Amino acid sequence: MLGDDTWGGLFPGRFNRAFLYPSFNVMDLHTVDNGVISHLDEELARDDWDIIIAHFLGVDHCGHRYGPDHPEMELKLLQMNEMIKNVMKNIEDDTLLLVLGDHGMTRTGDHGGDSVDEITAALFAYSHSLNIPLPLQHQSVPFPVAQVDLIPTLALALGVPIPYSNLGRVIEDLLITVNHTFEEAAHHQVFSLELNVHQVANYLEEYRKHGSEFPDDMWQRLEFLSEKISRDLHELPLDKQKQVFVEYLTLAKLMCEEVWAKFSMTGMTSGLLLMVAVITLAYLVLSSEVMADDEMCIVNRIFYITLFVNALFVFSFYISVVILGLVAFLVLAIFLYFHRSRFSNIFAKIDLLEIIPLFIALSVCLGTFSNSYVVVENYVTAFLLVSVVTVQVFSSFMKQQKKKSVYGLPSKLVKWASNYWGLMSISSLLVVLVCVRISSWFWKCREEQPWCIPGHVHTTLAGLPQVMRNWRYFTSVFSLILLTWLPRRWLMMCGNLNGSKLGVVLVRKVPVICSILVASHWALQAVPSLQGSPLRMYVVLPPLLTYFFAVFLMALLFFVPLLIYEVPPRKDDIGPVTENPYNCIPQLYHSLKAKYSTDNPKRQSIPIVYGLATAVSAPLVGTLIVLLIVIVLLAGDGVSPGILLLVGTTVACLSAQAASTWMNADSLGDVMKPSWSSVCTWFMLSLHFFYSTGHHATFPSLHWSAAFVGFEGQWGSSNVIPAILVGFNTFSAQIIFAFSLPLIVLCPLSFGVVFPKLRNSRLEGEDTRQGEFLFVEDRKIAASSLLFTSVLYIILHAIKVLFSAASAFILRRHLMVWKIFAPHFIFDAVSFIVTSFFVPLGVLFTLRIIDVLDMFGVYLRHKYS
Template sequence: MKRGLVERLENDTLLVVIGDHGMTMTGDHGGDSELEISAALFLYSPTALFPSALPQEPEIVPQINLVPTLALLLGLPIPFGNIGEVMVELFSVVEDPQPHSSALAQASALHLNAQQVSRFLHTYSAAAQDLQIKELHRLQNLFSKASADYQRLLQSPQGAEAALQTVITELQQFLRGVRAMCIESWARFSLVRMAGGAALMAAACFLCLLVSQWVTYPGFYFCPLLLTPMAYGLAGAIVCAGLLTATGLKPDPVVLGAMAAVGSLLPFLWKAWAGWGSKRPPAALLPIPGPVLLFLLIRFAAFFSDSFVVAEARATPFLLGSFILLLVAQLHWEGKLLPPKLLTIPRFCLSASTGPPRHNGTHALGLGVGLLLCIRLAGLFHRCPEETPACHSSPWLSPLASMVGGRAKNLWYGACVGALVALLVAVRLWLRRYSNLKSPEPSVLFVRWGLPLMVLGTAAYWALASGADEAPPRLRALVAGASVVLPRAVAGLAASGLMLLLWRPVTVLVKATTGAPRTRTVLTPFSGPPTSRADLDYVVPQIYRHMQEEFRGRLERTKSQGPLTVAAYQLGSVYSAAMVTALTLLAFPLLLLHAERISLVFLLLFLQSFLLLHLLAAGISITTPGKYISQPWFIQGQ
């Protein structure tokens, strides 16, 4: 094929054959070795390209040099962000009778290339401050001198062969110096910072795990997690800055921040080890189902695969779907989908079937099917990585401002606002269903009034952003100002809500009690599962009466640790009201960072979380052989 193509080439045609990367002798092609990052470049034309004989060994040129070379050969402008250097050999005129024509053509190509690089360097240095100032001034002076010499040669080109070669050398020095300076500034990787960041992330995950276990105890408070770590973190940063200054090293903000984060973790880790870790087995720190842990490990290991970036859009849904099927199969294999008998003491004057009903298995299967359906729907909002040019991203990810047609834009805007309203209504209905909106606590008041304001602000911002180009000229300044104020207001409301939630995370109040002596409730025996509404009305109040007495006793035993305002109302749910409120508040700032139609994805994520947590809770028994009821974080209700 190549031979037939070469035979058909005209004299003014250049054949360029280039590979994207090389590979080692064993076939590896995703690393950073010399053989893997080198690619072959083949140039051919019926017209002679090089004035002298070719060298024995192939010449090595940077791949970025191909961009300005092809741009000038095709008569196109050189891309603005290019820092490559033209291949001057391709601009030689071998059979031209006029003297110095090849050198003049090479100098012209290099000068055009240098002008483009100089414009980019001037613009980039004005926007960013990461280039070396001294080297930048030297390169600018070199370009000014070479450009002045080139302009002088154009006015008197006779007898200037040596001057032309000097100009070519100066322009090449400028281009290569700019490339070296940019590479030194952009390709700086600190392995120490990377390792420190990974260690901090692992420590933060471990801290979240400890907190999730401590919240099951009434003596746990969130205020020490906010105030004490801040003091320790500030002390750690001051100590680190003092040590670096004493040793003559320049304080690095990243290192100072890392030491502050490490210092903030120390008091809590020490308290956890001294007051809690030694009293419970280490296995209690991982109350995570096996499939969940296996899925997380596989997802983490996938990042070390070279091909995962390309196949991520297909691999992640496959892993998630496999995890759901594995979880359902494990729950069925272990018999956890069948509810246990409530009590085994016979009940007087009432008979019930002793065989457990099998509706829980159907319920878990329905949750699994719902999750698989959500995964399929999430595929409609896929974004292709840059490494896969054949892939096409979903058109639903583009902002509404890029849409043409007012009717379609209005329909999509209504769908996005509808997703926000659906999220707000779902959260409020859930909180009302589990008696969390009956409290006058600040966090509950914020949910009542703050969340609707955040929805209104987000919807108004989307309306302004989608129609900013269509606004009248006299209102464009007002629209621009509102487009800046509204996102900041929504983010400020979210931050205020999170602070209120950290201050008073409980969203139900304890009922005031008198000092009268308490008497234990006598439970009427009951056998078998409830089979009717009357049975539920008979059993549930007794269960909660007993739970409140047990919980009140625990509160009294830990009364010296601080104010106690926690109480349980109704049966709760598989997630706490505080977690639902926190996730809802965090969703709004994240929505403002994406296009409007991503709100549908956030609503889908909340639905997936709802189904997944219910599926996980389906296989966890609420009865424990211990004295108290202890539940993992994802099945704690308020």
């Protein structure tokens, strides 16, 4: 093919790089063409070539820049016309000249769609020895041929076999020369068509053997023609034989187009409608939880909307998509009209400053309609993440100033930045800025990013120069140590790693063991002498042990999630406790508080429990430690510092959220309810994590090396384990942030306990020192907050995949649909599936922890009553 041009020249001759790839500017109309023309006569004069390809770009650039009716286009076409005349004079008698384009253009100079002007391009054929029939030359409408027809024609003209997977029909008139008599020409045409038919028939038969299906009616017609060809075709006149061959090749191409080149408009439209309905369903669940007190209201809405979604799917097979779309949106409009008060109420409670981060997050979805945006989505995502955090920080400042009477914005800002909340917010924002900027070092280059210079972070240790190996190895190990030590330090500071219970001991020891195993695996991989050695088989042992310990710890934390330590007090009476087990923990807490006061004579006999204030988030953090170690193992040692930066970015975002929450909270209910902006930040973090671990929404960017971490063929022919490893590596961002989503709800309370100065003085009347223990006290708020966060987070991912699907649907005829839009939609769809699975998993794990805390309260009640 000649590339992205409107006209080009194809000459039998030698492939010459000198004029195929000269340097040029995108908007330059002449540099490439003049370079090709300057070499063309010299190459034609040589006798050592069989094929020459001359690639002209000026007409294409002129069409894009000025359109087909501009005077510049006339000049370019005149230049091409003179070039073709010159080539026609200089070629030998046995040379075939073909001038063709790979596409047409619209009246505005564009292409990539499916209009006639765009998919029709000229084909000019000339040779001194050609004998093209005169009626064909005088037709008012040119003889139509498909571009795939060039393949068998050129193959037979050059005397080489037709390619195996060709579906084109030979242009038989281009194979007739002036030396052929009429009878010889007819025999030659029929023989060429017969070769073409046998090649296509062999390909279709082999294709069907691999389980592929064709339309029955068309396949039966092809079989009938095949039997006719093999049985009595040679008894027919030559013109009848030619007619049968042409009919077979035409039908074969139409049949394959029916299977391969057609879009199911009904399926695509109904799928988009179903996605809209499901997103509406999720939002209704969200609004019901916020606004409705009756739990049956939520159940009823889920039932009716689910029934509506399934009805859409069933009717999509029987009703026109236009009618179906109108009915679907009419039903949704009627439903929203009768429930408009609920929607107006929920949006009335959202501050304008909360809408801005939501708008920024949704702008990611709008960008999917641009191929230029998709190519640089990693850059845009990083910028928008910083924008969301910046808006969140300064919106908290603006909310606080509404309650004060300090005049002058500079003085307000200085005073705000000098207090504890402002200092923590500004510091968190600076950390996010630095970490996001440095994390760009760990991006991987797309094929469409020629400006991108690939680094060495994704190169294995064994592939690095010797001088760089030690530096990279010890930097990676140091990052792995920090990645393990910092979360453990947090848990120790919160009092969750005291005692000798099995869960506590394993959370203390297993991450350290896994880190040592990962560092050992990296060291063994870098030893060149192990390549081909029998000791090579032991390289897989550290990853396998890491997988085992990680799975074992996560399973144990699900069944025994409490990371607390109870110091047995002296036997003493703690007062009467109510018989209601759901109220015993708050009553026990207040009793312990009273008995622990300095004027209590029984102070030494009260029970002491470490880690209760962070008992809900501690198992989540313990699980995330081993998950991150496995991600580092699969991503490779070079990405270890990048993942450490991403963890720092996430912690900084949580710190900014906690400061903003406590700064503007008027009640504990405000602290326990997450904001829209915090969920939007989490959504942007998941996208940023995806790109900053070296991934892109393209198949060439998949880290296939992850399939062999701990696996080198010992599982036989099964691809299940390698597929799981590659999938876990590719969608690790979605897994981590979906599973850890409850941290958005928990972090303000846990930060308020660890950093007491963070707590708002307006809430001194309420006991804010209970931390996450408040969710045990009020299960309804806990369930409501988790449901709100989960549904909103899934809605954001659903909207993103909806826009990706819509862009692939609308731009299905775009030049870059299979290169950019279709892979982007596939990755977004799989990301949404992974997110939809791990978000409920993380919420169920959190609810499991709260249930066990309830049981622990019952245990304390019986023990100290």
